[in-house]
Amino acid sequence: MKEPNILILGVGNYLMGDEGLGVHVARALQDEQLPEGVDVLDGGTAGFQLMEYLEKYPIVIMIDATLDKNTVGTIRLIEPKFSQDFPKAMSTHEIGLKDLVESLALLGKLPKIYLYVMTVQDIANLHVGLSQFVEEQLPQLKRLILNKVDDLLPAVLV
Amino acid sequence: MSQRIVVDPITRIEGHLRIEAEIKDGKIEEAYSSGTMVRLIEEILRGRDPRDAWAFVGRVCGVCTSVHSTASVRAVEDALGIIIPPNAEMVRNLMFCAQNIQDHVVHFYHLHALDWVDVVSALKADPKKTSEIAQSISNWPKSSPGYFSDLQKRLTKFVESGQLGIFANGYWGHPAYKLPPEVNLIGVAHYLEALEWQKEIVKVHTIFGGKNPHPNYLVGGMACSISLDDASGINAERLSYVLTVLKQAKEFVEQVYVPDLLAIAPYYLDWGAIGGGLGNYLVYGDLSTTSYREPKNFKFPAGAILNKDLSKIHEVDLRSDNEVQEFISHSWYEYAGGDGVGLHPWKGETKLNYTGPKPPFEHLNVDEKYSFLKTPRWKGHAMEVGPLARVLVGYASGRTDYKEVVDSVLKKLNIPATALISTLGRTAARGVEALLVAQWSLEFYDQLITNIKNGDTRMASTEKFQPDTWPKQAMGVGHNEAPRGALAHWIVIEDQKIANYQLVVPSTWNASPRDKEGKSSAYEAALKDTPIADPNQPLEILRTVHSFDPCLACAVHLYDEEGKHISKVKVL
Numbered sequence: 001m002k003e004p005n006i007l008i009l010g011v012g013n014y015l016m017g018d019e020g021l022g023v024h025v026a027r028a029l030q031d032e033q034l035p036e037g038v039d040v041l042d043g044g045t046a047g048f049q050l051m052e053y054l055e056k057y058p059i060v061i062m063i064d065a066t067l068d069k070n071t072v073g074t075i076r077l078i079e080p081k082f083s084q085d086f087p088k089a090m091s092t093h094e095i096g097l098k099d100l101v102e103s104l105a106l107l108g109k110l111p112k113i114y115l116y117v118m119t120v121q122d123i124a125n126l127h128v129g130l131s132q133f134v135e136e137q138l139p140q141l142k143r144l145i146l147n148k149v150d151d152l153l154p155a156v157l158v
Numbered sequence: 159m160s161q162r163i164v165v166d167p168i169t170r171i172e173g174h175l176r177i178e179a180e181i182k183d184g185k186i187e188e189a190y191s192s193g194t195m196v197r198l199i200e201e202i203l204r205g206r207d208p209r210d211a212w213a214f215v216g217r218v219c220g221v222c223t224s225v226h227s228t229a230s231v232r233a234v235e236d237a238l239g240i241i242i243p244p245n246a247e248m249v250r251n252l253m254f255c256a257q258n259i260q261d262h263v264v265h266f267y268h269l270h271a272l273d274w275v276d277v278v279s280a281l282k283a284d285p286k287k288t289s290e291i292a293q294s295i296s297n298w299p300k301s302s303p304g305y306f307s308d309l310q311k312r313l314t315k316f317v318e319s320g321q322l323g324i325f326a327n328g329y330w331g332h333p334a335y336k337l338p339p340e341v342n343l344i345g346v347a348h349y350l351e352a353l354e355w356q357k358e359i360v361k362v363h364t365i366f367g368g369k370n371p372h373p374n375y376l377v378g379g380m381a382c383s384i385s386l387d388d389a390s391g392i393n394a395e396r397l398s399y400v401l402t403v404l405k406q407a408k409e410f411v412e413q414v415y416v417p418d419l420l421a422i423a424p425y426y427l428d429w430g431a432i433g434g435g436l437g438n439y440l441v442y443g444d445l446s447t448t449s450y451r452e453p454k455n456f457k458f459p460a461g462a463i464l465n466k467d468l469s470k471i472h473e474v475d476l477r478s479d480n481e482v483q484e485f486i487s488h489s490w491y492e493y494a495g496g497d498g499v500g501l502h503p504w505k506g507e508t509k510l511n512y513t514g515p516k517p518p519f520e521h522l523n524v525d526e527k528y529s530f531l532k533t534p535r536w537k538g539h540a541m542e543v544g545p546l547a548r549v550l551v552g553y554a555s556g557r558t559d560y561k562e563v564v565d566s567v568l569k570k571l572n573i574p575a576t577a578l579i580s581t582l583g584r585t586a587a588r589g590v591e592a593l594l595v596a597q598w599s600l601e602f603y604d605q606l607i608t609n610i611k612n613g614d615t616r617m618a619s620t621e622k623f624q625p626d627t628w629p630k631q632a633m634g635v636g637h638n639e640a641p642r643g644a645l646a647h648w649i650v651i652e653d654q655k656i657a658n659y660q661l662v663v664p665s666t667w668n669a670s671p672r673d674k675e676g677k678s679s680a681y682e683a684a685l686k687d688t689p690i691a692d693p694n695q696p697l698e699i700l701r702t703v704h705s706f707d708p709c710l711a712c713a714v715h716l717y718d719e720e721g722k723h724i725s726k727v728k729v730l
Contacts, residue, residue: 015202015217044217046371048264051357099268103353106316128202128214 005037005156007057011064013045017127018120018134021065047097059112066117073137074119163693175708181690189685190524191669193531200508203659208234208651212375224257225640227375229647232636234377237651243616246379248606249366251445255599256362259407261641262592263415265707267352273701274422275345278330281314283339291340296417309347329695336425348414359407365396379618408596419589423571430573433581433702435684437466438539439547444639457598458639461551468554476635484532488671503648504633506660529671534662542680543643543667546587563590584705625654640664642707668706
């Protein structure tokens with residue numbers, strides 16, 4: 001059996017509407033037939049607890065919502081190497097995720113990260129579930145992720 | 159002349175907290191603590207199936223998933239009169255212990271240590287001397303000169319590349335940093351080792367909770383099956399892994415965390431007289447050796463201490479209408495009965511009424527409402543919750559396990575017991591507690607194994623799981639002692655649905671605004687009289703606030719637009 005190679009990691013808080021985007025994407029992808037060596041994890045609001053996963057996989061495709069000045073629904077792919085490469089208003093991981101990335105870099109154990117972020121609107125209202133507009137963008141985001149997996153797989157399966 | 163300084167947000171915490179402080183003659187005269195995010199989890203839960211509440215509350219925060227889920231299932235079990243099997247009690251205790259230790263270690267190294275440890279100074283350390291110091295305080299094997307010199311090289315490269323990242327928000331070089339470079343280097347080394355270590359201990363949650371993050375809980379017990387020779391369930395192999403991890407945790411606490419604490423503390427003994435605050439402590443109790451319903455067997459005894467009087471432990475009743483109450487006279491909420499009343503959580507209301515200034519603004523109007531946190535009171539008293547409260551209540555209850563550990567720490571630091579009521583004491587109490595919890599976890603493990611070997615594999619009680627067995631109306635309260643302090647959820651069930659759900663979380667006790675009589679809560683009280691060497695670099699505020707291990711994510715909730723640590727100074 002092959003070691004797992006790619007982790008698709010959705011993060012965010014699903015109690016906060018569109019902020020839970022990553023979790024919704026992870027859950028949707030868990031229902032798909034994915035190639036061998038590709039795992040999906042709903043990372044929720046965790047920070048440091050994700051360390052074992054970030055160490056285990058050479059490639060991590062991360063998904064999160066972000067608040068920025070782009071048009072709502074804008075999907076961007078970021079390849080962060082340091083914590084400051086992450087969008088500032090990314091999720092509610094005040095402690096954990098960014099510090100974890102930085103510490104892993106210092107330990108020389110940082111995986112290659114591809115971060116898909118989608119711009120969402122103000123998340124002031126707490127509720128469960130995505131707004132209709134963001135929900136409509138999900139298939140496109142899923143397609144981008146799956147295409148990325150297809151691109152990356154040959155390299156990591158060698 | 160006085161100055162008003164604002165630190166917003168306080169970094170290295172979960173969630174969003176703003177502190178405003180008035181400084182006169184180099185000391186804080188008055189401090190104001192404001193939760194600047196809103197939390198409406200109560201509204202999300204209303205109308206849902208009570209058996210699902212644990213899954214929602216487990217998502218309010220990335221840190222305390224399991225303690226919220228535990229409080230939730232306990233509240234529902236209390237309402238419905240469900241008694242869970244002994245195995246489930248022990249599994250919940252073990253998951254609790256794993257989280258408590260992980261959280262305390264992470265807090266010490268990753269959230270609090272940098273208030274005391276100067277990373278940049280570590281670059282100047284002599285690796286050989288560092289090794290000597292490390293070997294004199296502990297038997298921990300990673301302590302050779304080569305180990306420290308390698309780390310120092312990596313660190314230097316990291317800092318020189320401009321990628322300070324995790325270390326970017328420090329006030330490096332601040333005169334209040336007192337450690338020699340060698341102790342600073344040990345601190346940084348263990349910052350990284352603690353990170354590696356903690357990924358193992360959280361596996362206790364993966365094993366018993368089926369997954370991590372956000373492990374599974376179940377009303378009536380736990381959602382796992384135990385059988386020593388079952389290939390798919392929790393079998394002998396997985397249990398022995400749990401034991402390995404718990405032993406490693408005990409070792410890490412004994413050989414790294416506590417020795418570091420004892421090596422750093424002597425340089426900061428003045429903080430044994432700063433940041434004491436209220437002197438009132440509240441503990442709901444937790445970790446029963448038999449059943450959660452038998453408080454006499456709690457490892458964390460319940461009780462309240464008032465006015466630093468350790469000779470009397472007051473009884474606490476979470477069901478009483480006039481003990482735990484939440485007030486909103488300084489909080490952005492409204493009650494149907496007006497701003498003056500205090501509501502017991504079973505009658506709690508969560509209706510927002512933001513009347514604060516429109517951001518960006520300079521100062522909050524602290525004479526009016528100024529926080530999204532409500533103000534909880536116990537019999538009208540402002541109370542501090544957390545490890546210090548638990549250690550003091552355990553110590554004052556005359557428990558020998560507490561006495562032994564506390565007295566040994568006091569003796570090593572050569573400080574009196576009164577010095578515990580301070581910023582330093584709060585930080586030391588967390589280490590003391592981690593030591594105790596690490597010992598207890600092995601007892602709980604033995605109990606679980608003995609029980610299974612005696613043929614009891616029951617993990618859940620299901621006879622009252624179906625809603626048609628429930629009364630038309632039921633009320634319950636579930637509590638535990640979360641890493642940051644006393645946590646309870648109150649639930650009202652009507653017609654099989656949640657009619658009301660209120661969380662009173664540890665950071666609400668500690669970080670809340672003043673009450674209607676103008677009495678400060680724990681943070682505000684602890685900050686009073688704190689010396690501030692340089693208002694532009696209020697490191698001292700961070701020390702005291704971090705000593706509480708703030709976690710505002712569940713106390714309030716929203717986003718952090720810029721994620722930057724800002725401090726502003728204004729001359730009044």
